[in-house]
Amino acid sequence: MLLAGAGALAIPTLSPVRAQAAISDGVVKIGVLDDMSGVFSDQQGMGDVVGARMAAEDFGGRVHGAPIEVVHADLQNRADVGLAIARRWYDQEKVDAIFGLGNSAVALAVQNLSRERQRIDVPIAAGTTDLTGKDCSPYGIHWTYDNYSAAKGPVTALVGNGRKKWFFLTSDYAFGHSLEQNASQILQGLGGTVTGSARAPLGETDYSSYLVRAAASGAEVVGICAGGADMINIAKQMGEFGLLRRGIQPAALNCSLTNIKSIGLETGQGLVYSEPYYWDQNDETRAFATRFQRIHGRPPTAFQASTWGAVTHYLKAIQAAGTDAAPAVMTKMREIPINDFMTRNGSIRIDGRVIREMYLMRVKRPGQNLGEWDLLEVAQAIPGDQAFRPLAEGGCPLVR
Numbered sequence: 001m002l003l004a005g006a007g008a009l010a011i012p013t014l015s016p017v018r019a020q021a022a023i024s025d026g027v028v029k030i031g032v033l034d035d036m037s038g039v040f041s042d043q044q045g046m047g048d049v050v051g052a053r054m055a056a057e058d059f060g061g062r063v064h065g066a067p068i069e070v071v072h073a074d075l076q077n078r079a080d081v082g083l084a085i086a087r088r089w090y091d092q093e094k095v096d097a098i099f100g101l102g103n104s105a106v107a108l109a110v111q112n113l114s115r116e117r118q119r120i121d122v123p124i125a126a127g128t129t130d131l132t133g134k135d136c137s138p139y140g141i142h143w144t145y146d147n148y149s150a151a152k153g154p155v156t157a158l159v160g161n162g163r164k165k166w167f168f169l170t171s172d173y174a175f176g177h178s179l180e181q182n183a184s185q186i187l188q189g190l191g192g193t194v195t196g197s198a199r200a201p202l203g204e205t206d207y208s209s210y211l212v213r214a215a216a217s218g219a220e221v222v223g224i225c226a227g228g229a230d231m232i233n234i235a236k237q238m239g240e241f242g243l244l245r246r247g248i249q250p251a252a253l254n255c256s257l258t259n260i261k262s263i264g265l266e267t268g269q270g271l272v273y274s275e276p277y278y279w280d281q282n283d284e285t286r287a288f289a290t291r292f293q294r295i296h297g298r299p300p301t302a303f304q305a306s307t308w309g310a311v312t313h314y315l316k317a318i319q320a321a322g323t324d325a326a327p328a329v330m331t332k333m334r335e336i337p338i339n340d341f342m343t344r345n346g347s348i349r350i351d352g353r354v355i356r357e358m359y360l361m362r363v364k365r366p367g368q369n370l371g372e373w374d375l376l377e378v379a380q381a382i383p384g385d386q387a388f389r390p391l392a393e394g395g396c397p398l399v400r
Helices: 002-021 045-058 079-091 104-117 147-160 174-189 208-216 228-240 257-263 283-296 302-321 326-335
Strands: 028-034 066-074 097-100 120-123 165-171 193-200 221-225 249-252 272-275 358-363 376-382
Touching: 028 045, 028 079, 028 302, 045 066, 045 097, 045 283, 045 302, 066 079, 079 104, 097 302, 104 120, 104 174, 120 302, 120 326, 147 174, 147 221, 147 249, 147 272, 147 358, 147 376, 165 174, 165 208, 174 193, 174 221, 193 208, 208 228, 221 228, 228 249, 228 257, 249 272, 283 302, 302 326
Parallel strands: 028 066, 028 097, 097 120, 165 193, 165 221, 221 249
Antiparallel strands: 272 358, 358 376
């Protein structure tokens, strides 16, 4: 009886030690690598760091007895800078997983490195579909959206309203190229036509020559294949150069809450775009937004809310796996359904694509809004199996 009693007492005494021993270096270290100072910083930036820190705190600050640490850095929208930071984090600072990666060129470079190092990378705001296509990885999870889902909702809606002639104005790097390619394929599949296209450098401020070409092309829609400040400038200049008065519709193929705030309801009239979260959808989204706003000063964008969800799901997987070793954690991340305030019964496909419901958002009319950030309404829900590219069409080597 004494031995049995001693054995029973020994189990809870040893269990936390064993569990913590399964956590590499005794700490779960999460990196948030994003645009902290450039054209995407409003929709990503420190808001993503806030989301990650909230997730760690909501989880209790520890997993299997090991502390959760969140570090962050500015990728500066340069692949060489982002890759150098990721390499240092993995090799010297023992970061277990990298989140954010809000630039497609950086995300692709870091995903390749993560595959080599067998570490988990979770692009939140990068759009390129190559992350789940030819460059897919057994350790990569494309979390929030991609350029297929971003294009699918607006293109389908506007073509359905008879606007079939499109001109694409594109940021000249991996993200913009991927967005234009996806939008063009969807458009042509619906019977639309591309009247022309132009590519502008990231961070361009004067789009006048591009918009003159768009107007001369006979387009009914300008598909804006740009994000952040670039997308804002294009939409504003469309108004300044009279394209809106001539009935040429802006189609925001990558947009965010903070972008609409900058554009304004008057200029944004008629604008629709797709995203998986809006802060004022229901009681749960509002509750999270209220907590987030107390810290960050404004409601979260879809990317910032997604960071909370992605980090929380990662921590749940570590808890279930009993280790932070990437292969075991990835197995659990795929097994556990994604359920939180912005996702219902989401799942992770073999190519790394998170499948979730998307929403076609529409800008409210001036005077219809009830507050500073009451800018949008849900026009349509798009089921996950319709919102994202079919698995067989991506070309991911893991799909066999």
